[in-house]
Amino acid sequence: MLLRSTERGLYCEAGDFYIDPWLPVDRAVITHAHGDHARWGSRAYLGSREGERVMRTRLGADARIRAVEFGETVMLNGVRISLHPAGHILGSAQVRVEHGGEVWVVSGDYKTEADPTCTPFEPVRCHTFVTESTFGLPIYRWVPDAEVFAGINAWWRSNAEAGRASLLFGYALGKAQRLLAGVDPSIGPIYAHGAVERLNLDYRAGGVPLPETRNPAAAPKGTQFGGCLVVAPPSAAGTPWMRRFGAGSTAFASGWMRVRGQRRRRSVDRGFVLSDHVDWPSLLGAVQATGAECVWVTHGYREPVVRWLREHGLQAQSVASRWEGESDEADVLPEDAASPASAPVAETEREAE
Ligand SMILES: [Zn+2]
Numbered sequence: 001m002l003l004r005s006t007e008r009g010l011y012c013e014a015g016d017f018y019i020d021p022w023l024p025v026d027r028a029v030i031t032h033a034h035g036d037h038a039r040w041g042s043r044a045y046l047g048s049r050e051g052e053r054v055m056r057t058r059l060g061a062d063a064r065i066r067a068v069e070f071g072e073t074v075m076l077n078g079v080r081i082s083l084h085p086a087g088h089i090l091g092s093a094q095v096r097v098e099h100g101g102e103v104w105v106v107s108g109d110y111k112t113e114a115d116p117t118c119t120p121f122e123p124v125r126c127h128t129f130v131t132e133s134t135f136g137l138p139i140y141r142w143v144p145d146a147e148v149f150a151g152i153n154a155w156w157r158s159n160a161e162a163g164r165a166s167l168l169f170g171y172a173l174g175k176a177q178r179l180l181a182g183v184d185p186s187i188g189p190i191y192a193h194g195a196v197e198r199l200n201l202d203y204r205a206g207g208v209p210l211p212e213t214r215n216p217a218a219a220p221k222g223t224q225f226g227g228c229l230v231v232a233p234p235s236a237a238g239t240p241w242m243r244r245f246g247a248g249s250t251a252f253a254s255g256w257m258r259v260r261g262q263r264r265r266r267s268v269d270r271g272f273v274l275s276d277h278v279d280w281p282s283l284l285g286a287v288q289a290t291g292a293e294c295v296w297v298t299h300g301y302r303e304p305v306v307r308w309l310r311e312h313g314l315q316a317q318s319v320a321s322r323w324e325g326e327s328d329e330a331d332v333l334p335e336d337a338a339s340p341a342s343a344p345v346a347e348t349e350r351e352a353e
């Protein structure tokens with residue numbers, strides 16, 4: 001087998017490298033910069049050029065990162081490696097590994113719908129496909145973005161008309177920028193939490209157009225926030241940082257909002273179903289598009305996906321990961337004191353399994 005599951009993560013013995021290892025290793029190939037995939041402490045990293053800035057923000061300025069273009073080939077001990085867009089967040093990549101005529105593709109996290117903040121997902125043919133399954137249950141079906149954003153804009157507009165602030169929570173890396181790119185900035189001023197703004201800089205530097213965002217901490221004394229939109233990580237909810245906005249309306253944008261009761265459990269007024277992962281039909285479609293006969297399912301609801309694939313004639317197996325059921329996009333910017341790792345999110349997601 002070209003790859004195997006080890007206590008440090010997926011390992012390629014022939015090439016002597018790991019993919020998204022959760023412990024420090026000599027050589028790590030990274031699918032994307034979320035905290036459960038890009039871990040600090042490895043000696044050398046390989047990642048996509050598109051994701052280089054956000055990876056540096058997450059891994060630190062001293063991390064040894066080799067950035068390659070999508071589709072560019074890198075040879076490691078005779079093993080051919082290339083990265084291909086995963087459509088999940090800026091720079092997210094699938095890893096294609098080829099050796100002795102055998103081809104494996106590791107998806108990392110991915111989605112197949114268009115997203116203006118990253119290069120779209122590209123199906124890659126392979127013998128074995130390692131797929132995530134964060135939302136691998138038939139209940140998870142997304143509605144088109146245009147519909148979701150029409151809902152978000154209508155909510156913001158009606159709050160603005162009532163003189164209230166709109167407080168919109170989304171993961172600091174990826175989701176927050178997708179929200180910013182999708183809202184209608186003509187409704188009012190937009191403020192971003194520091195953890196979001198730090199990554200906005202990386203997105204803008206990478207050529208992703210985002211509307212103008214302001215820093216609430218830099219707002220002159222006496223600023224009225226009624227009518228504005230505030231984009232913040234979930235971990236900022238209920239913290240003193242929020243006080244300046246007064247009694248605004250709160251909302252959370254996440255795939256988890258698809259499940260009844262989640263909105264109430266997170267104590268927000270509105271839930272918008274917006275995910276950066278594949279839903280059930282797109283997951284099955286993506287597997288089919290690879291032409292793979294063998295599928296490894298990891299990172300989420302593994303069993304239902306494995307069962308479905310086996311029933312449809314594929315060799316499928318469940319592969320445990322260290323992050324099973326944990327908050328995938330936990331806000332882990334170490335320098336951001338206002339947003340510690342978001343424990344309530346992790347809790348909820350573990351229970352949801
Ligand atoms: Zn992710």
Ligand SMILES: [Zn+2]
Binds near residue numbers: 034036109299329
């Ligand atoms: Zn993940």
